[in-house]
Amino acid sequence: MNVFNLLGLAWKALTRNKMRSALTMLGIIIGVGAVITMVSIGEGSKQSIRSQLSSMGSNMITIRPFSNSTAGGGARVGAGGLQTLKVKDASSILNEVSFVTDVSPAVSTNGQAINASLNWPTSLQGVSPDYLTIRDWKLVSGTAFTDDDVATAGKVCLLGQTVVDNIFNGVESPVGKVIRFNKIPLKVMGVLEKKGENTFGQDQDDIILAPYTTVQKRIMAITHIQTIYAAAVDEKSSDTATKEIGVVLRANHKLHFGEEDDFRVRTQAELISTMSSTSQLLTVLLTAIAAISLLVGGIGIMNIMYVSVTERTKEIGLRMAIGARGIDILLQFLTEAILISITGGIIGVILGISSAKLVTVFLAWPTLISQSSVVLSFVVCAVTGVFFGYYPALKASRLDPIEALRYE
Amino acid sequence: MPNKILDINDLKREFIMGVETIKALKGITFSVDAGEFVTIMGSSGSGKTTLLNILGCLDIPTEGTYLLDGVNIKTLSRNELAKLRNHKIGFVFQSYNLLARTSAIENVELPLFYNADIPTKQRREKAMNALEAVGLKDRMDHMPNQLSGGQQQRVAIARALVNEPVMILADEATGNLDTKTSYEIMMLFQELNSKQGKTIVFVTHEPDIAVFSSRTVTLKDGRVIKDLKNENVHSAKDALASLPVEKETEEIKQAT
Numbered sequence: 001m002n003v004f005n006l007l008g009l010a011w012k013a014l015t016r017n018k019m020r021s022a023l024t025m026l027g028i029i030i031g032v033g034a035v036i037t038m039v040s041i042g043e044g045s046k047q048s049i050r051s052q053l054s055s056m057g058s059n060m061i062t063i064r065p066f067s068n069s070t071a072g073g074g075a076r077v078g079a080g081g082l083q084t085l086k087v088k089d090a091s092s093i094l095n096e097v098s099f100v101t102d103v104s105p106a107v108s109t110n111g112q113a114i115n116a117s118l119n120w121p122t123s124l125q126g127v128s129p130d131y132l133t134i135r136d137w138k139l140v141s142g143t144a145f146t147d148d149d150v151a152t153a154g155k156v157c158l159l160g161q162t163v164v165d166n167i168f169n170g171v172e173s174p175v176g177k178v179i180r181f182n183k184i185p186l187k188v189m190g191v192l193e194k195k196g197e198n199t200f201g202q203d204q205d206d207i208i209l210a211p212y213t214t215v216q217k218r219i220m221a222i223t224h225i226q227t228i229y230a231a232a233v234d235e236k237s238s239d240t241a242t243k244e245i246g247v248v249l250r251a252n253h254k255l256h257f258g259e260e261d262d263f264r265v266r267t268q269a270e271l272i273s274t275m276s277s278t279s280q281l282l283t284v285l286l287t288a289i290a291a292i293s294l295l296v297g298g299i300g301i302m303n304i305m306y307v308s309v310t311e312r313t314k315e316i317g318l319r320m321a322i323g324a325r326g327i328d329i330l331l332q333f334l335t336e337a338i339l340i341s342i343t344g345g346i347i348g349v350i351l352g353i354s355s356a357k358l359v360t361v362f363l364a365w366p367t368l369i370s371q372s373s374v375v376l377s378f379v380v381c382a383v384t385g386v387f388f389g390y391y392p393a394l395k396a397s398r399l400d401p402i403e404a405l406r407y408e
Numbered sequence: 409m410p411n412k413i414l415d416i417n418d419l420k421r422e423f424i425m426g427v428e429t430i431k432a433l434k435g436i437t438f439s440v441d442a443g444e445f446v447t448i449m450g451s452s453g454s455g456k457t458t459l460l461n462i463l464g465c466l467d468i469p470t471e472g473t474y475l476l477d478g479v480n481i482k483t484l485s486r487n488e489l490a491k492l493r494n495h496k497i498g499f500v501f502q503s504y505n506l507l508a509r510t511s512a513i514e515n516v517e518l519p520l521f522y523n524a525d526i527p528t529k530q531r532r533e534k535a536m537n538a539l540e541a542v543g544l545k546d547r548m549d550h551m552p553n554q555l556s557g558g559q560q561q562r563v564a565i566a567r568a569l570v571n572e573p574v575m576i577l578a579d580e581a582t583g584n585l586d587t588k589t590s591y592e593i594m595m596l597f598q599e600l601n602s603k604q605g606k607t608i609v610f611v612t613h614e615p616d617i618a619v620f621s622s623r624t625v626t627l628k629d630g631r632v633i634k635d636l637k638n639e640n641v642h643s644a645k646d647a648l649a650s651l652p653v654e655k656e657t658e659e660i661k662q663a664t
């Protein structure tokens with residue numbers, strides 16, 4: 001018996017009992033379909049988290065103050081209230097830390113942006129021009145403010161798209177106009193390109209950028225800074241940069257040996273890996289559930305193959321009497337099991353891919369159909385056929401021809 | 409010296425049922441030459457089927473030797489026995505054993521699947537020839553349930569013939585058939601024996617079937633009690649021809 005004979009024989013056997021074959025296949029179809037859909041949802045969310053995080057600038061390093069002690073036995077102060085970071089820290093990082101290319105001090109406050117009769121509650125972030133490089137943020141119109149504007153605490157700003165949408169009527173160009181933020185007039189120098197929501201669902205375009213000195217002096221009346229953003233040369237060097245930043249800041253803050261840091265350095269790479277490991281877990285869980293349904297499908301095949309072997313005992317006896325060897329019978333039933341699982345697998349792959357697409361279209365969830373998940377589930381499926389088909393087939397091949405012929 | 413197709417010597421077969429040992433064959437010795445048409449007779453339970461299963465290499469004797477076409481089957485593996493069954497033996501059963509929902513021609517093709525010597529292309533043709541030999545060429549696409557008992561048995565005979573075996577083994581092949589159809593089947597066996605020279609071992613418990621063979625071996629309780637050449641072999645064709653007349657006379661007898 002060659003492969004074609006075996007396939008032909010198996011095909012005939014399966015079409016002889018169409019309903020049963022279809023129902024048996026259904027287990028595999030659902031199993032494979034579920035694996036592919038689930039993995040594509042998991043992979044899709046992982047992918048979208050990754051791309052969103054790296055759209056923030058994957059080399060970005062964030063330094064925030066951190067309440068290191070309960071000095072004076074008082075309650076710990078929230079990070080926002082700490083005043084330990086200074087502009088000097090930012091310049092030390094830029095000058096002393098290797099692998100750091102850009103640094104921007106940052107302060108931020110909320111308030112009302114007003115243009116003529118329109119107003120909009122938003123946040124104002126004070127930064128240096130380097131901030132745009134760090135965040136890889138471009139302008140759609142106008143120009144960025146400069147280091148001169150920082151030096152002079154110039155009353156200039158850049159608007160996020162959401163702010164533009166809410167305080168400009170859409171006809172006039174915002175560039176060159178003067179808006180007010182908490183009564184302080186700021187001249188619009190440019191409009192930022194749209195960034196959309198971040199991983200946490202915040203609208204990144206609901207923002208106004210201005211020189212940090214302007215925000216510090218004219219709006220918030222503070223001298224400290226809240227955050228320092230820095231960019232490492234590349235993702236790999238961000239670890240080294242992080243360590244060096246720690247040393248520089250400890251020296252600046254005159255922390256003694258044994259004292260805890262009064263700041264915290266976070267890299268984007270770190271955040272990416274935390275986030276993707278969360279979604280990795282999600283993928284694993286979803287896949288496990290799907291794999292269980294594939295297992296159930298496999299057991300369905302095994303069950304039906306046992307029934308089939310019992311039903312066809314007489315046929316097996318006859319085949320043996322006319323010269324079939326044990327291996328011929330084994331292969332015959334194994335081929336049937338594999339054919340069921342592979343046909344089910346093909347349909348399952350099609351179903352899985354289309355339902356992943358439907359999930360994206362109707363639920364707007366990101367999905368990513370990875371080739372490996374298709375190939376893998378297909379292989380798993382064939383293996384399932386072999387694994388669950390083997391024992392019934394072996395049972396068939398070991399039947400005693402005389403007993404089998406006498407079976408009614 | 410004529411060529412011995414099968415040669416059995418002091419063949420014994422015991423079945424162990426729990427603590428009990430059933431001696432189905434208690435030492436059987438005889439041989440069959442090429443071209444013989446042997447009937448094995450005996451009442452139910454005398455060991456005919458057990459013997460035939462051993463002759464057909466489906467079963468192994470507990471003791472004794474069996475040479476098939478000069479080969480001692482005791483020395484063969486399971487796979488070699490399967491090959492032997494495929495190449496040298498054609499089985500015909502009482503209950504036909506055709507595969508359901510499988511056409512006549514496909515049933516006949518079945519043994520060819522397990523014969524590596526026959527290329528795929530020749531299968532159809534060989535099966536067709538075998539069906540033609542049993543007079544069922546025009547029914548090749550019929551399913552078993554669309555055929556009469558006699559026709560089904562013919563398909564089974566075609567299946568037994570298709571690999572051109574040296575020997576046909578039939579177990580109560582006419583047991584499920586009426587007298588007329590039985591005679592038709594016997595006619596076919598006689599033709600195969602005389603025209604194609606096929607060796608036939610035919611198991612039956614009906615004495616009126618045994619008259620068509622050239623030799624009758626009678627078993628009783630697992631032993632051969634008679635082994636006779638049949639001097640007066642009846643022709644199944646003649647028996648068939650005389651059949652309707654007999655029926656008529658019977659009817660006349662009953663009427664009068």
Ligand SMILES: Nc1ncnc2c1ncn2[C@@H]1O[C@H](COP(=O)(O)OP(=O)(O)O)[C@@H](O)[C@H]1O
Nearest residue numbers: 423430432450451452453454455456457458459
């Ligand atoms: N597989 C078996 N297990 C136990 N006893 C058996 C088996 N096959 C046959 N026998 C016994 O062997 C004897 C001969 O049976 P069998 O060859 O079928 O007789 P026949 O075909 O002449 O009617 C019977 O007593 C039967 O019960």
Ligand SMILES: [Mg+2]
Nearest residue numbers: 456457458579
């Ligand atoms: Mg019997």
